[in-house]
Amino acid sequence: MFARLFENVSRRTLVLLGVLLVGMFGAPLVASDYLLTVLILILYFAYIGQAWNIMMGFAGQLSLGHALYVGLGAYTAAALYVHFGIGPWLGLLVAVPVAALAGAFIGFLAFRFKVGGVYFAILTIAVAEFARVGFDHLSWTKGSSGLFLPVAQYTHNDLWLLRGQPVMFYYVLLVATVLAFVFCRALLKSRIGYFWLAIREDETAARSAGIDTFRYKMIAVVISASMTSFAGVIYAFYYNNLFPEQVFHISRSIEIILGPIVGGVGTLFGPIIGAFLLTGMSETLIAALAALGVDLPGAKQVFYGICLLLVIMALPDGVWPWLSRRIGLTEREK
C-alpha cells in the first residue's frame, strides 16, 4: 500500500516535495507573527480545498456549500467544550459523524433522485443556508448572539485542549494538510479513486461498466464532509467565537473553493498552490496599495477580482497543470 503511494512519482517531484515540507516545517523559526498568521490561513484553505477536491475533483460533484461542514464541525466541538468541557480531539468523535451525516443526507437526497450538476450545487447551498438560519435560532449554541469559547492565557500550549499560541495551530494544520495530501493520493491510487474518475468523466458509462455510482458518490461526499469538519474544529478553537452569519455564510463556501479551482481541480497540488496564490495575492495587494499610498476601500478586491479573472481566462484548468508542465513534473494524478 505504502509503496504504491510513490508509484510513478518522478525524482524531481520527490525533491520538490521534500524541500517544500522542510520549508514549511521550518517556517515558524523565521516567520514573523504576521507571516505565521497568513501561513495559518493558507494551510487552513489548503486543507479544506483538498477535502473539497475529493468531491469535485475526484468524483465530479460540485459542492458550493462546504461551509456547512466547517460550521457543523466548529459548532459541535465548541458546544461540547463549552457545555461539558469535552476537548476538541474527543469532540471530533462527535463532530465528524455529525458532518458525515449531513453529507450523507445531502448525497442521499441528491444521488437517489439523480440530482446532479448545477442542481446539486444549488442543493448544497440551500442546505448550508438552511443551517445558517437554523443555527441563528438554536439557543443551545447561543443562536445569533455568538458562541464564545473561554480564552486561554497564552503561557503554554496545551495541544490536548488546543489552547495556546498560533504556532501550535500552525503545526496542527500543517500535519493535517500533509496527511490529507497523502490520504488523497492513496485514495486516487485505490479502486475507489479509479471508480471516482470513471464517474467524473462519464457517469452513464461508469454505471454500465457495473460501478455502483450511487455508493461511490456517497463515499466521496461522506469523506469530504468528514475531513472538512476537522477544519471547522480547528477554526472554532483558533478564533474562539462562532457566529452562524459568519461560519455558514455562502461567502465562506465560495472562499473555500476558489483555491482549488485556481490551483487546478482534480490535482493533488492544486488546492495547496491555490491557497498559497490567493491568500498571498490578497496580502500582497494590500501591501502594494498601502505602499502606493492608496487608502481606498474596495480597491484591493477589484484588483483581486481582476487577477482571478485573468487566471481563469488564461489557465482554465488551473495553475498547477500548467506549472507542472513548465517545471517538467509529471502530473500523473490527473
Added chain:
Amino acid sequence: MKRKSPSNSQTKTASVSRRTFTVGLGAAGFTAGIAPFNIVRAQGAALKVGVLLPRSGFQAGIGQDCQRGVDITAGLLKDMGLPNLQIMNADTETSVDVARSRAEKLIGDGAQVLMGAFDSGQSSAIAQVAEQKGIPYIINIAAAPPITEQGYKFVFRNFPTAGMILGGAFTAQKEIFAAVGAAPKTAVFLHVNDTFGTAMKGGIGAVMPKFDMPYKIVETIAYDPAARDLSVEISKAKATGADSLLLVSRLNDAILLTREMVKQRWSPMAIMSMGPGWYEDQYLKTLGKLSDGPLSFVPWYDPNKPLSKKLEAALAKAHPGVSLNTNHVYTFEALLIAADAYKRAGSADPKALADAIRATKITDNVSPGPGIQFDAKGQNDKLKISAIQNRGGKLVTVAPKEAANAKAEWPLKPYDKRA
C-alpha cells in the same frame, strides 16, 4: 495630498481619504507616500495607533462612518494639549480572517495601540491577538457582552454592553413618560436576529422586570438580518394591536420598516428604538418629514459637554452635512483614551500604556455620564444611555435630563396626518 513636512505634522498622514483619492485619482494618491506609513514626528514621537475598521464588505457603511471619527481626531487632540497619534489604517473587509491578520500586521509594523472594530466577531479576533502580544486594544463599538468577560488584561471597551443599553433605555423611557405625563400600555418588540439584536432580546427578559415598566410586551417578533422585505413583520406587529413599537434594528431595516408602516397605515403611539438606524443621517435624508418622531435610546453624546461642541464643529468642517453620531463619538473617544493614556504613561511601553488606560479618568469627554473610566474587566460601566428624538431633520437629546437639550414630543404624529 502631498507628503507632509515634519513642521506641520498632524496625525492624518497615512490616510488618503476616499474623497481626496477620487478627486485627484492616481496622481495625488501615488505621490502621497512611497513609504507605507509616512512617519511624522512632532514634539516627541507620536503614538502609533493601528485602526481596524470594516471599510469594505457588508459593514462598509458603518466602517467608513467610523473612519470619519478617526479623521477629525488629530486637530482636537492637539487643541487639548494631548500627544500626537500616528494613525495606521487597516481595512478588515468585514472578515474575521482579515481582521486577525491585519491586527498581526499592524503590530508587526510597530503599532503600539490597536483600536476598532465595530463588529463583535472581528473585535473578538483582534482582542485575542492584542492580548497575546500584550498590546493594548481599545474597542470603539461592539456590544456583545462576552468580549470583556474573558479575563483579558489588554482589552478595553468604552461602549455599553447590551445589558447596560437596556437598563439605560428603560430609565430614560420612564423619565420621558413622567415628563410628558403619558405612557404606552402595550408594546410589540421587533428585533433583528443578529448578534446585537439577540443579545438585546436575551437581556430584555432579565432587565425589564427590575424597572417596573408601565407597558407590557405583548409579542416579540424576530426578523432575519438578510431580509429583503419587511412587510410581513409590520403586518404582524400591526395585528397585535399594541400601542407602541419597541425596536432593535439597523439602518436599512429602519427605513424599510418606516415605509411599511406608512403604506400599511399604522402609526403607533411611540416608536422606541434601542439600536442603530432610526437616528442616522441616511434615515433622516431618505424619509424627510416621515423621519420625525421616533425616539432612539442609544449610546450618544452629551450635547452640553464642551468637547461635544468642538467635536461637532470639527466634523461639520471636515464633512459638511454629516451629523455627529454614535460611530464618530465612540471612535473619537477610543483615540482620546489612547492619547490621554500615552501622555500619563510617558512612554509607549505596552504594559505602561495598559496600566495607564486602566487608570483612565477623563471628565472632559463627549459621551454622557461622569466620564471615561474602566472597571477591572476593562469595561466602562459608567456610561449613560441617551434618548434622542428626530425633529425636523435634526436630532435632539430628550433624556437623561442632565444631558438633554429638549423635551420629548409625544405622541408620535400619525404618518397619514403629515403634509
Added chain:
Amino acid sequence: MTFDVYLNVAVGGLLTGLVYGLMALGLSVIFGVVRVVNFAHGEMMTIAMYIAITLFQALHLDPLVMLVPVAAVLFCLGYALQAGIINPFITRPEHSQFLLLVAIAIIIINVLLILFGPDAQSVQTSYSYDSFQVGKLIVDATKLYAAGAALAVAVALYAFFRFTAIGTAIRACADNYTGALVVGLDVKHLYALTFGLGAACVGAAGVMLVLIVDVTPSLGPAYTLLAFVIVITGGLGSMPGALIGGVLIGVTEAMAGLIFTPSAKSMFAFGILVLVLLFRPQGIMGKKAA
C-alpha cells in the same frame, strides 16, 4: 389574527414574488440557452439599480420611465460580457464558469463601492408611500406597479421568443447546438444576444426594485442566491417557471413569516427548494431532463 391580515400578507407576497420572478427570469433565459449559470446575476441587477438612481438624481426621471433605457444599457453590457469574456467558457466545466462569474461579481461589487460609497441609496417618487385600500385589503402601490411591469416584460419576452425570427433562432440554438451550427446560425451572436436579453430582464427588475428596496453595493449576492432558489424551484430554463417560482417563494416566505417567525422565513424558501429537488428535480415547470 383575522383573515384580512392573512389576505394582506398573501397579496404582498404575490406582488413581491412577481418582481423577484422577473429578476430570476433573466437567469433562466441565460441558462436555458447558453447553459452558463450566471453567478453575477444579482450584481448585474445592482448595476441597473445604480444607473436608475443616478438618472433619477440627475434628471428626476421616474423609475418606470427609465425601465426601457436601463434595460437597454444592461442588454449592451450583457452582450459585451458574453461576446467578450464568457463565450470561451460555454464548453468548460461548471466550476470554471463559476469562478469566472464570481470574479466578475467581486469586481462589480467593489467598483460600485468605490464609485457610489457604501451608504444605501434610494429614489423617492410621488407614489413612494402610496397604498390603495379596497375594503380591508391594503395594496402597496409601488409593488403593484412593479408587479404589473414585471408581467408586461415577461409577456414581451415570451412574444419575442415565440413570434420573431431571432427568437426562433435562439430557441433552435437551445434545442440543438450542433444543428444550429450546421444550418448556419451565428451561434456566438445569438448567445450574446440571449445573455443580453437576460441582462435586460434583470435590469428591468432592478429598476422596479429600486422602488421597493434601498441599494447598497453589497446587495447583489443575496439576490443572486434568491434568483437561484426561484429558478430551480420553477424549473431552470422555463420562462413561466421563473414567474411561478417567484410567486411561490414570495408567498411562502410571507406566510411563513406571519404564521411562524419572520426570522426563519428564508428557511421555508430553502425547504421548498429541497422538496422540489427531491420530488421534481427538473423544477415545477421544467422539462424532464434527458
